[in-house]
Amino acid sequence: MPPMAPPTLALLSLWAVLAACSAQDDPIGALTPSDLEAARQTPQGVFNVSAVTWNPYRDAVMDVNVTGPVASGDWIRVSFSGIPFPDPHGKDWVALYVPGDADPAEVSPVKYRNAKHAEGYMDTGAGSLDFILENHRDTMRFYFMRKAPGEPFVAAKSPLIQLANPNAPMQVHLALTANHSEMKIQWVTKDTGSPAVEWGTSPGHYTSRSKATSTTYTRDDMCGPPANTTGFIDPGVFHAATVTGVKPLEQIYYRVGDEVSGYGPEHSFIAPPLPAASSSVIFAVLGDMGQSEVDKSNEPYQLDASLETSSRLEADDDLQLVLHIGDLGYACGYVAQWDRFYAQLQPIISRVPYMTCPGNHERDYPNSGDRWGSSHSSGGECGVAYARRQQMPRPGDDKMWYSFDFGPIHFS
Ligand SMILES: *[C@@H]1O[C@H](CO)[C@@H](O)[C@H](O)[C@H]1NC(C)=O
Ligand SMILES: *[C@@H]1O[C@H](CO)[C@@H](O)[C@H](O)[C@H]1NC(C)=O
Ligand SMILES: *[C@@H]1O[C@H](CO)[C@@H](O)[C@H](O)[C@H]1NC(C)=O
Ligand SMILES: *[C@@H]1O[C@H](CO)[C@@H](O)[C@H](O)[C@H]1NC(C)=O
Numbered sequence: 001m002p003p004m005a006p007p008t009l010a011l012l013s014l015w016a017v018l019a020a021c022s023a024q025d026d027p028i029g030a031l032t033p034s035d036l037e038a039a040r041q042t043p044q045g046v047f048n049v050s051a052v053t054w055n056p057y058r059d060a061v062m063d064v065n066v067t068g069p070v071a072s073g074d075w076i077r078v079s080f081s082g083i084p085f086p087d088p089h090g091k092d093w094v095a096l097y098v099p100g101d102a103d104p105a106e107v108s109p110v111k112y113r114n115a116k117h118a119e120g121y122m123d124t125g126a127g128s129l130d131f132i133l134e135n136h137r138d139t140m141r142f143y144f145m146r147k148a149p150g151e152p153f154v155a156a157k158s159p160l161i162q163l164a165n166p167n168a169p170m171q172v173h174l175a176l177t178a179n180h181s182e183m184k185i186q187w188v189t190k191d192t193g194s195p196a197v198e199w200g201t202s203p204g205h206y207t208s209r210s211k212a213t214s215t216t217y218t219r220d221d222m223c224g225p226p227a228n229t230t231g232f233i234d235p236g237v238f239h240a241a242t243v244t245g246v247k248p249l250e251q252i253y254y255r256v257g258d259e260v261s262g263y264g265p266e267h268s269f270i271a272p273p274l275p276a277a278s279s280s281v282i283f284a285v286l287g288d289m290g291q292s293e294v295d296k297s298n299e300p301y302q303l304d305a306s307l308e309t310s311s312r313l314e315a316d317d318d319l320q321l322v323l324h325i326g327d328l329g330y331a332c333g334y335v336a337q338w339d340r341f342y343a344q345l346q347p348i349i350s351r352v353p354y355m356t357c358p359g360n361h362e363r364d365y366p367n368s369g370d371r372w373g374s375s376h377s378s379g380g381e382c383g384v385a386y387a388r389r390q391q392m393p394r395p396g397d398d399k400m401w402y403s404f405d406f407g408p409i410h411f412s
């Protein structure tokens, strides 16, 4: 991102924002139901949840290599054996479910790997696969599914996996407000509690504190499936608190959390520059990024290029601002995909402001008041999940436009 003349940058970004917020890149409402299913671009979208039946094998065993509670980012090894020989085939899946007592005939797996990728599995009916775990604010369990994805049945299940702290602050991200001496911090926990941000100008030394406001959404706030059916798990509570009174370009150290459940680790950001024609800023503009899994799960639909994008941004120490101008994580109705998306971006957007607007994959759904009428692109979220998660300086929840100044640039 070489610095360019400010007026050109402003013009480019304006065009990009307009394009992403109003263009409909995949009018899937016009396609057949099976095209539509494929177009949802989520791993869960290919899985026929209502077809799942129970047929546990007497000799099948599924186990995990942890006995205690786990935390976000922990790796786990799932082993399985006793699949009758010579039956092992490419339609056997190891699938993760949240919560651990979820009925797999009601809710989609959070993610899965094909058992054939376990060394030796196709020859022996036994093997193991590694997964990375996320804090989805609830217990988890692995199921061994056969004949997936079309006519799946449960052949074995793992022990229940507990989370160390369902209220550990997750999904920390920043946003500019209309005031250059402020920064809005947003994060997610399981319960409401009494959340706050604490900050100061030296590490570990928090001299100021601001209480958060909290909001959430329920299944009934969604406009249709899969957001209100197989994609729904409790999204937790979305907190927002504002750091105030910061000086331009001052480094701020902060942490978010709650006296009862504890505070999360320290993060840091550089306060916004003053609007000034003579300065320069370095920012990135993203659209259509999506998310992916580092553990190779969700094979058919992972958007691998997103890992390239996020790791480059993470390594860029000069970055001051990220604009994401539509189609953020392609969660498309699956709460767990939002969780994964923020886990991937948190190292970046907890240190630079992340200014977003919704794309068709956040907003569009028939009969929900969007511009297009027949598009199912948001998977039933109809902009509600986006609005609660990304509290931008906008006039209202379904009035997603706003403008702001950052250094020499007016973004609108
Ligand atoms: C999903 O399963 C249900 C119940 O078995 C069945 O009626 C339906 O045809 C299946 N859908 C697909 C796309 O396979
Ligand atoms: C479980 O397996 C994972 C993946 O191989 C490994 O990273 C982790 O250290 C193991 N945990 C324990 C408690 O052995
Ligand atoms: C999901 O939304 C659709 C459309 O509003 C509605 O018909 C259906 O009953 C809802 N399902 C659930 C489980 O809430
Ligand atoms: C910006 O916020 C500060 C407190 O952080 C306040 O003193 C100031 O009046 C605000 N400025 C505007 C223009 O609202």
Ligand SMILES: [Fe+2]
Pocket (backbone or CB within 6 Å): 025, 288, 327, 359
């Ligand atoms: Fe898109």
